[in-house]
Amino acid sequence: MKFVLNIDKTFRELLLQEDTDQDKKITKDDQGPKKFVLIDEKTKQEQVIAGTYYLSNLLQELAVLKEGKTEMGEVDLARIQENPVDRISRKIRDNYWNELTRTIDKKGLAQILEDEKTSNEVPTLYVAATDKKGVAYFQDLEKELQNFKLAILPINYSMEYVATLNTKPGILALALEQKVYSLQGVPFVVPGGRFNEMYGWDSYFIGVGLLIDNQLEKSMAIVENFKYQITHYGKILNANRSYYLTRTQPPLYSSLIIEIVKQKVPNQEWLKSHLDAIILEYNTVWMVLGNRLTETGLNRYKAEGSGMPFEVEPGHFDGILAPYAKKYNMPVRAFEKEYLERKLVDADLDLYFVHDRSLRESGHDTTDRLINRCANLNSVDVNSFLYKYEKDIAYLIATYFGNTFQIGDVRYTSNEWEQKAEFRKEKMNELCWNEAAGMYFDYDFVHQEQFPFEAATTFFPLWAGLCTENQAKKLVELALPHFIKTGGITGSTKASSANVSKDEPQRQWDYPFGWAPHQMLLWEGLLKYNYLDKAQEMVYRWLWLITINAVEYNGTIPEKFDLEISSHKVFAEYGNVGTEFDYIAKEGFGWMNASYQYGLQILSAELKIKLGELIAPDNLF
Template identity: 95%
Template sequence: MKFSLNIDKTFRELLLQEDTDQDKKITKDDQGPKRFVLIDEKTKQEQVIAGTYYLSNLLQELAVLKESKMEMGEVDLARIQENPVDRISRKIKYDYWNELTRTIDKKGLAQILEDEKTNSDVPTLYVAATDKQGVSYFQDLEKELQNFKVAILPVNYSMEYVATLNNKPGILALALEQKIYSLQGVPFVVPGGRFNEMYGWDSYFIGIGLLIDNQLEKAMAIAENFKYQITHYGKILNANRSYYLTRTQPPLYSSLIVEIVKENVPNQEWLKSHLEAIILEYNTVWMELGNRLTETGLNRYKAEGVGMPFEVEPGHFDDVLAPYAKKYNMPIRAFEKEYLERKLVDADLDLYFVHDRSLRESGHDTTDRLINRCANLNSVDVNSFLYKYEKDIAYLIATYFGNTFQIGDVKCTSNEWEQKAAFRKEKINELCWNEAAGMYFDYDFVNQEQFPFEAATTFFPLWAGLCTENQAKKLVEVALPHFIKIGGITGSTKASSANVSKDEPQRQWDYPFGWAPHQMLLWEGLLKYNYLDKAQEMVYRWLWLITINAIEYNGTIPEKFDLEISSHKVFAEYGNVGTEFDYIAKEGFGWMNASYQYGLQILSAELKIKLGELIAPEDLF
């Protein structure tokens, strides 16, 4: 049934009555009567809308109608009374992915350049000199558009050169494709909120969500932009901004390609070009000894660049800088400025930031697992990802290229890649597996010992498929209970975080926070080792948390959750993206959206019904 309403009048009256804290949302925190009477302007029929969820749905539907600028409009009661699970999933599939999609071209540039990270009067787009087509296209565009500058990155630029860009930061160009009438940017999907660029490992999880929602072309576009970054920037970037040229992200490119070809192999040439890029990245980014490859035969995160990372806000490192400011008898802001500009150099502080930059490369920024030690660790996460690379490359060569793949004059076989994977598996189990704890720990190759910090990355080998059946059993039966809260698994255990000084900031990737990638990798690992009931439980816990949060807080789908209080109200070093909007959440958050769609694909029909009824996890498991 549809109700004909005066849009502005109904919108104002609803807010005046129900949005008592005036945050432009209707949430459980508001103290209104939670009961609003709709009156059809034509028939004068009345309909009572009661309860936070239904009232916030009404607000959202009215917000959409307001954008049409019409005085009168129709509200569909079916949308207001929609099952919350169906509503969240529908909005992700049909609205959020589109809202999060960007292109770097004439049509899409304004949305990319004019955001809160652009801190110069004339936004700059950097284009690699090796991208001849891009240089020509964007230089022509520079002449056409106002308030827009194009800068060309030199061939084989140094990290010292990259540091000079901090005085004039900008966005990095991505791939273009020829359409019928013009060149257009290859689309990518951003995480959301202030993250208005293409992020490395976020893009893999987003790609999984896109594939589930039948948006194969967008998932393939993500892969194209991965390939472009490897070709022109030498690595898959943390994100496509100038100050991220110094670091990569967790390697998940091969996993995305494998998921794409499960849906459809576009053609042999397409697959060949991506497999070449994956192997190039593997060899040049990850397997150069002394950089990200260590003497143990295992890998580490190891970002380039020197000194403080550019993207953090002033004051972020005050607890780190304070002793050095005192050492040099300087006010902390003055010291920070001198250090940033490299007018003052301190070897110990530089070493701290080697670890900090590497920690940011890991995607886990930040966690006490990696602070001031990241570059010394053969971490479980990166070696699980690289084991998966080796297995994926072997699989793709065996399945689609007759067991032999040639790049230029160099041939490799699927068996060679299986041997690489077998070696890595052996080394991970030798150095990182702890039988007594039933967990994998990062290996500190400098001090030649495990670093026994209990992190959710212990489940990544389960996802990668490198565990024995016994190891999987211990991870599920011994380790997993230490991480489980009502709404999913925490980034670390409470015990590990308890060992950290109370003076330290609360790290967002540690206890008690829960993140979508940790949940998704755990679910896939549980399924891979046939822990089907446990997978159902863990999926339900997380989807329940997302659903109840969206119901109580006007459709909010945040970046992360505090699992101790089952809330998006996070008090950690970087806040919580995806929670700031007026009237209607238009984009959710990239990997949180993906986790919802992926979880629904796994969840049984019976549990989906219970999820829609909001049955609490503690009443089921």
């Protein structure tokens, strides 16, 4: 049934009555009567809308109609009554992915350049000199639009050169493709609404969500941009901004390729170009001894560059900088500026920031597991990812290239990559596996000992498939219970976080916070080792949390949760993206969206029904 309403009038009256805290949302925290009467302007028929969930749905539907700028409009009561699981999934599929999609071209450049991270008076777009097509396209566009400055990165630029860009930061160009009438930017999907850059490991999880929602071309576009970054920037970047040229991200390129070829039989030339890029990245980014490869034979995160990371806000590192400011007899803010611009250099502080930059490269920014030690660790996460690379490359060569793959004069066999994976598995069992704890720990190769911080990354080997059946059993039966809260698994255990000084800030990747990638990798690992009932339980816990949060808080889909209180109300560094919006959540958050769609693929029909009944007692239509 549809009701004809005066949109502005109904919208104002609804907010006045129900949005008592005036945050432009209707949530469980509001103290209104939680009952609103709709009157059809034509028939004068009345309909009572009662309860937080239904009232917030009404607000959202009215917000969409208001964008049409018409006085009268129809509200579909079926949309207000919609099952919450169906509503969340539909909005992700039909709305959120599109809202998070960007292109770097004539059509999309204004949004990309004019955002809160752009500090130059005239926004700057950087394009690599090696991308001749891109250079020509953006030179013409600069003349036409005159609203940005084009800068060309020289061939074989140094990290010292990259440091000079900190005073003139900008966005980095991504791939272009020839359409019928013009070149257009290859699309990418950003993590959340305030972002306008493509993030490395976020993009893998987003790509999985896109494939589930039948957006194959957009998922394929992500890997095209991965390949472009390796070709022109030497690595898959932390994100495509100038100050991220020193950092890569967790290696998940091959995993997305595997997911794509499951859905579509690949074109041989397309697949070869990506396998070329994956092997190039493996060899040049990850397997250079002394950089990200260590003498143990295992890998670490190790960002290039020096000094303080450019992207943090003033004051973020005050606790670290204060002793050094005192050492140089300077106010902290003045010291920070001098140090950031590299006008003042301190070797001890530089070493701290080697670890900090590497921590940010890991994607876990930040966690006490990695602070002031990241570059000293053969971490479980990166070696699990690289084991999966080696297995994926072996699989692709065996399945699609007849067991041999040629790059220039180098001939690779699938067996060679299987051997690389087996070597890594043996070294991880030797250095990272702890039989007594039933967990994998990062190995500190400097001090030649395990660092016994209990982190959710201990489950990554389960996802990668490198565990024995005994190790999988211990991870599930001994380790997992230490991480489980009502709404999923925490980034670390409470015991590990309890050892951290109370003076330290609460790190967002540690206890009690829960993140979508940790859940998704755990689920896949549980399924891989046939822990089917446990997988159902863990999926339900996480989807329950997303659903109840959306039901009670106006459709909010946040970046992360506090699992101790089962809430998006997170009080930790960097806040919580996706929680600030007016009237209607338009994009959710990339990997949170993906986790919902992926979880629904796994969840049994019975549990889906149970999930759909999650409407708080006051929510009666």
